[in-house]
Amino acid sequence: MSDRIMRRSLRICTTAFALIFALSASSCGGDDSIHSDAAIDISKLDSGNYPTTPRDIDSTRTDDTSAIREAIRIGEATPLVMDIDNRFIFDYHKFISRTITPQSSPNFTGIKLESGEFNAIAPGLVAGWYTFGQRREKSDAGREIEMEVIRFSSADRAKTATQALADRTAGESFRIPEYPEARTTYTAKVAYGSPWLVSWLAHGDMLLYVRVYDPISIPFNPAEQADLVKRAFDKQVEMLKGYSPTPLDQIESLPLDVDGLLSRTLPFDKDNKPGGSDRSDPSAIFPKHAALHFDRRPNVAMAAFNDAGLDNIAVSATTIYRTRDAPSTSRLIAALEAPVVDEDNYAKVDSPANLPAAHCYNAKPGISRASDYPPVCWIAFDRYVAKVTGRNIQDLHQRTAAQYKLLASGR
Structure with missing residues (x-):
């Protein structure tokens, strides 16, 4: 594995x-x-x-249950990968929770973080959601898209987290069309399995993360992958308009x-x-x-x-x-x-x-x-x-x- x-x-x-x-x-x-x-x-x-x-x-x-409830509310406002591109209709990640909370912080492919280190470099995590989609039913048989959307306690903390995590992402810099503020890198070399492009975007008090993994395209075309990332950001920003963040002092009382x-x-x-x-x-x-x-x-x-x-x-x-x-x-x-x-x-x-x-x-x-x-x-x-x-x-x-x-x- x-x-x-x-x-x-x-x-x-x-x-x-x-x-x-x-x-x-x-x-x-x-x-x-x-x-x-x-x-x-x-x-x-x-x-x-x-x-x-x-x-x-x-x-x-518990200390985590209310945050899980807010994470699910974010998940309801997070696009399926097939909402971004209707060819991505498979997901091999069976039995995996999609909620992100302070007690269950995110793992980003290609970024090594020690236990507890995420909260040190990206303080203020409130709740978030993870999703995934791929072109083919079998893993590594086609392109895959991984997305995370994470709410922080303020826009400043979301921006701090975006910069800190982007700084730890190896690869060559790239730009996402219409999102010049996004921090984007790619590698055309075989790293962590295959070439990939990853982008980080601070959107208000949210951190948006999109990673496109491409095990089959030779040569690797970062512009083509960047278009997928753009569409992912477009759809995520659109759907977040329907999300009403629970005030921080009310999250603990969510039903x-x-x-x-x-x-x-x-x-x-x-x-x-x-x-x-x-x-x-x-x-x-x-x-x-x-x-x-x-x-x-x-x-x-x-x-x-x-x-x-x-x-x-x-x-x-x-x-x-x-x-x-x-x-x-x-x-x-x-x-x-x-x-x-x-x-x-x-x-x-x-x-x-x-x-x-x-x-x-x-x-x-x-x-x-x-x-x-x-x-x-x-x-x-x-x-x-x-x-x-x-x-x-x-x-x-x-x-x-x-x-x-x-x-x-x-x-």
Whole structure:
């Protein structure tokens, strides 16, 4: 694994939104058997020792949770790379958190920073967002674009951070059309994998970072890459007009949940929290656009989300998708499970007892790296779809039953 990918992999893990839109489900109306809420007797569901009543999300606040909430608000105002150029429809960065906070500072490819050094040379970080896109499905088979947008406590601090980080970026100077104030460098030599061009721009209290990595173009043409950077800056500046920064003294009081949606997910515990027990809990609510940044195929995910009228996704140890109405959940489940249905390493398995509408799968016997294919179920209740994974089938069934009870609680 290359150094640039390894650095990204150190970020907090979270649930990925891997979707392929199932047109047949949309046109045929989906599986009506999913909607059998009235026939489910929740008293007969075996949920083991998992919680079955909604939790108090406010009690989970830490020094980082409010900053994560503001980071997600920035993510909602950050373009997908395919919004900049519709050829960049892939993202191999699976299971990577996109939030940037003072407790989880950014990593920039090609810049080596010691632990804690970022906050020393770029003080005042409030929150930010990372996104990525590439031309080809396979890594290193085409151009890739990496973007970060980071809010600082003042415009002066954003400018200081921009200059300090640009000063540490090696390469030859270049100019971005219509952005003479941007600090831009490129290298046509093989460094960190392949030639690249990187640009830093201070925009009010925001730092905008764009890096174009090109493993296949020979000779490397910095002007062509600079045009991509210009379009990225254009789109980011445009979308930031829709972002209303939370006043610094109000960030700590940002609501962590939306309509109790996150409270109805199963929580992480110390043994299964992504990144380990010393990391902040990444549980959060993501609006539709922010959620698309996680998907390996955001173009097809967008079609599925739009078709289902999805507005918010709650991500914790389980994932809940809120759709337009109950019939929409059938089509969304068809889209969510399509990659698994088509995956040679998975096979359909029995649903949990007394919960026949759950769609469940497990790794086929004898496959290598079975841990890469954990058992999974999807279940619908009213206008909600939940995705549940487990350590084994028994655990999966109990967790799915608990998740169903959580969805049904108070409804």
